[in-house]
Amino acid sequence: MSAHGSPVGRRWVLMNPGPVNTSEEVRAALGGPDLCHREPEFTSLMSRVRHKATAVCGGNAEHTAVVLTGSGTAALEAAVGVVPDTGGLLVVDNGHYGRRLYEIATLLGIRCVRLELGWGTPIEPDLVDRALAVDPGLTHVAVVHHETSTGMLNDVAALAAVARRHGRRIVVDAISSVGAEPVDIARDGIDWLVGTANKCLEGMPGLSFVCAAHTDFAELRRRAPRSYYLDLGRHYQAQEHAGAPAFTPSVPLFYAFETALDLALAEGTVTRGARYLRLADRLRAGLSALGLRMPVHPRHRAIALTAVELPEGLTFERLHRALKDEGFVVYAAQEQFAGGFFRLSTMGAMDEKDIDSFLAVLARLLPGQEVR
Incomplete structure (x- = not known):
């Protein structure tokens, strides 16, 4: 943080659907x-x-x-x-x-x-x-x-x-x-x-x-x-x-x-879309391995965002705070999904290491593990 409290020099992985990480x-x-x-x-x-x-x-x-x-x-x-x-x-x-x-x-x-x-x-x-x-x-x-x-x-x-x-x-x-x-x-x-x-x-x-x-x-x-x-x-x-x-x-x-x-x-739309899809597939496979449910059928999912059901006993506020402490910003769900889901974007300048690091942090924060 700077002397005025701004996050100068820090990189958060923005898994909210915009603003995204830029080059x-x-x-x-x-x-x-x-x-x-x-x-x-x-x-x-x-x-x-x-x-x-x-x-x-x-x-x-x-x-x-x-x-x-x-x-x-x-x-x-x-x-x-x-x-x-x-x-x-x-x-x-x-x-x-x-x-x-x-x-x-x-x-x-x-x-x-x-x-x-x-x-x-x-x-x-x-x-x-x-x-x-x-x-x-x-x-x-x-x-x-x-x-x-x-x-x-x-x-x-x-x-x-x-x-x-x-x-x-x-x-x-x-x-x-x-x-x-x-x-x-x-x-x-x-x-x-x-x-x-x-x-x-x-x-x-x-x-x-x-x-x-x-x-x-x-x-x-x-x-x-x-x-x-x-x-x-x-x-x-x-x-x-x-x-x-x-x-x-x-x-x-x-x-x-x-x-x-x-x-x-x-890069081209096709190539960028393929890059986003690789990240999304990696993320979704990891979420499934952690036992987390995604409500939208795979056939209808966009490549750049995934809605995820919150595990029982974990609020979005606690999850957001703990993930942000580790350098990841996730997004709340809206209205009908509020309270039961959160959202993860894979658009922007992120890579496979970001996804793997996120999944590792998320695994430590699931119920059964201590969330600060």
Whole structure:
């Protein structure tokens, strides 16, 4: 700790699903030169970041990305706001973040139908098909790709196909998946894809983005916006045509995000996903050997997060405190899983040694062993 009590020089293995451990290159990039966001140097930086973010989403020449200074939730709210006043939104909800989509839409005054399936319940495309068939006023569908409340991965490509058959648009929350899980805006027929600099892209938290077709962004300027700061039409016009951000951005985060994107594109989504999966498989095998239960069926698990049932007699608070003392930060479960589960992420700059060390520490802390 520093003289002021900050954790300078200490490395915690962040097994929470974002912020994640980052590389030395990404952290070093934060120290780039002071730069005015209205100067051509920032215009060039912003354009490169937008281009690389589009590429990591699988976009082609028809697509672009708008980058916002704000967490992934900021970009998600901006994307949900594209639903027109005359439209409606079908929210597919099988976890905490599915419900968050519904709450955002409701607060924005969007007519919304919530297809509530229950936490950890796989999405059947036929249910979405029927919901759209009976309500032609639902112009858009919204779904979470990686539902981190449970660690479930939803088949967004199948849902996008259903939406296309009905002539509807789809908004995908890929905040916890883009960069490692198989999601591709062009291949999968996604209209609006939301991501963040952190999580699987291994950048710093504080920047997020929306990837979509140029034509869809441009069309937004013909509508009354639902928000001032989170008006995607405003941001697109500023970034695409004025070559400057609509509002003052976090310049250092752009430096770090470009470095993270360069690393992500060099590694590739398939290779990064395979790296995360090796860590997840190693972790899950160790958890099973310790007798710990994982509620989501292996066929539906995301590669980057695992929900785990707490052993009887051990609270999350005691487990978190003891693990943090040993250098590992784990995450509490939410709502329906709160009290009975905890969550472990394998995204970010961690390796097999981190997993093995974690499992060894966890084994010492299970009931029957003393927890400080």
